[in-house]
Amino acid sequence: MALLEIRDLHVSFATRDGIVHAVDGVSLSVDRGRTLGVVGESGSGKSVTALTVMGLTRLPNATIEGHVLLDGVDLLALPGDELRRVRGKRVAMIFQDPLSSLHPLYKIGWQIEEAIRAHERVSEKAARARALEALTEVGIPSPGDRLSSYPHELSGGMRQRVMIAMALVLDPEILIADEPTTALDVTVQAQILDLMRALQAEHGTAVLLITHDLGVIAETADEVAVMYAGRVAELGALVGVLDAPEHPYTWGLLQSLPSADASRDQPLHPIEGTPPSLIAVPSGCPFHPRCPYVMAVCPREEPALLPTRPGHTVACHLPVPTRRRIGAAVRAPNARA
Incomplete structure (x- = not known):
């Protein structure tokens, strides 16, 4: 059994303009010690899926259907107090913007200690020692001094390291990382990804990585789910999806990446439309x-997500031989550059 299973998840929100169908029948799973990368453009339902796993879409205007199973226990069925005991302790999340996720009026040390004491009955001294150990583990220089720093006194990369330390300080079974490197420059991004891989190898944590960047996916994921309009378009092992993609949307994402060996005047090929x-x-x-x-069938009938080879499923009406022929032509070493 997978550690985390998302089964036929539907999430919609009632707004003044109408019903927003943010997630429409998504099914995913993550095994212990493995990384599932979820990729897609803004508005594809990636973050709402992650927030629903954390129980953060339980809003008055939200309708949630389906199942989110952690070791067989349905998180969607848990009452709020039980879910709060799971959140942070067994399932932790690194949010997209660490500056807005960290409280600006509290010191770094207090915020990590508070996360520990919310779930464990430990002394203030013991919590502070754990916080210091967590900052040391994520490679923050002078961690003792940083405990007394406010978030605005740290760089973007350091704040992201603090978020990782806070997420991992309770040794969760699964870590959800929502665009963890979006606001960072390339060098710091590589450092953060290396850190996450090293910590995952040490702790055996399962990771659900949300991103719009196929380059990040190529460096970190074991499996890949490509999402579009709240649905899964393609799902499979990393090598299968990047080297033998079969969905036109995946082809578009790969072709829009710059290639390391392309000439400077070679244009990119963005996906048409919005x-x-x-x-x-x-x-x-x-x-x-x-x-x-x-x-002709495409506007009339929604394609089912069906297996095209072992461990690889695609939702597309194109015949499988056609998909494979086109996919072989557009597969991109770009994502590995």
Whole structure:
């Protein structure tokens, strides 16, 4: 049994403009010690899926259906007090913007200590020692001094390290990382990814990595889920999805990446059009208005997510031989550059 299983998850929000269908029938799983990368453009449902796992979409205007199983226990069925005991202790999250996620009026040490004492009955001295150990583990220089620092006194990379330390200080079974490197420069991004890999190897933590960057996926993930308009378009092992992609949306994502061996004047190939409104998702295949390979059936019928080879599923009406022929032509070493 997978450590985390998301089964047929639907999440929608009632707004003044209509119903936002943020997540529409998503099923994913993450095994212990493995990393599942979830990739897609803004508005594809990645972050809402992650926030729902954490129980952070339980809002008055939200409708949530499906199952989120942690070791067989449905988190969606837990009452609020039980879910709070799970959140942070067994499932932790690194949010996209550490500056807005850390409280600006409290020192770093207090915030990490508070996370510990919220779940464990330990003394203030013991919590502070654990906080110091956590900052040391994530490679923050002069960790004792940083305990007394406020978030605004740290660089973006240091704040992200603090978030990782706070997330891992209770040794959770699964870590959800929502765009953990978006606001960082390339050098710091590489350091953060190396740190996450090292800590995962040491602790055996399962990781659900949310990103729009296929380069990050290529460096960190074991499996990849490509999401579009709240649905999974393609799902499989990293090598299968990057080296033998079969969905037109995945092809577009790969072709839009710059290649290390391309000439400077070679243009990029962005995906035409824009992501759809989740209030008015196109009928049939939601990608059909932007797809260069659209067929007559695509606007009429939503494609099922079906296996195309062992461990690889795709939601597309194109015949499998056609998908494989086109995918072989567009597969990109770019994502590994």
